[in-house]
Amino acid sequence: MxxxxxxxxxxxxxxxxxxxSGEAHYEAWARLFREEGIPYTREQFLQAFGQRNDRILRTLLGPDLPEDRLRELEARKEAYYRALIPSRVRxxxxxxxxxxxxxxxxxxxxxxxxxxxxxxxxxxxxxx
Missing domain, CATH: 3.40.1620 (YefM-like fold)
Structure with a gap:
């Protein structure tokens, strides 16, 4: 020091x-995938927690996910997460x-x- x-x-x-912030991130991802009709489990979240959004999305949705779709999904997930910060992040x-x-x-x-x-x-x- x-x-x-x-x-x-x-x-x-x-x-x-x-x-x-883990629970808030999980809730944001779960909402995104639920809205998209894509099954998503806590186990999948735990395996990917700490990875970049683009890697998580390409792992779950395929490496050929179009860039504009990727950015749209990332933006939605992060907006959901930011909305949860005041009540969930400590x-x-x-x-x-x-x-x-x-x-x-x-x-x-x-x-x-x-x-x-x-x-x-x-x-x-x-x-x-």
Whole structure:
């Protein structure tokens, strides 16, 4: 950690590190596939959790899924997820205390995520 006056920082991942977002992601995927008439199980979700949306969709719907259809499905899933953030996404136990302690110790902190920036911003706003 920081030593003396030397600046130091922590870069956090969002999902599964700072926040418990798994159930909200599952609900968003389940809604999308239900609306599309595509069977989807929790087991499929758990096997793919943490992967990029394009990979999940191409695995489940086939590698020849047209790009415009892929983008449309991704956008819908993420919109469903963002709508769930305020009611479903929570800080993981101990995260608030650690964030606060690091701030008090002078650490700069940032969030890095492979998820859409809008998801990060919506999560931070909901936790504020």
């Amino acid at each position: 920081g030593d003396g006056d030397e600046p130091w920082a922590v870069i956090w991942d969002m999902d599964g590190v700072l926040v418990d 800080l993981l136990p101990g995260a608030w205390e650690l964030l606060h302690a690091l701030r008090e110790a002078g650490a700069r902190q940032a969030v890095g995520s492979s998820g859409p920036r809008a998801n990060v911003e919506a999560t931070l706003a909901a936790l504020d």
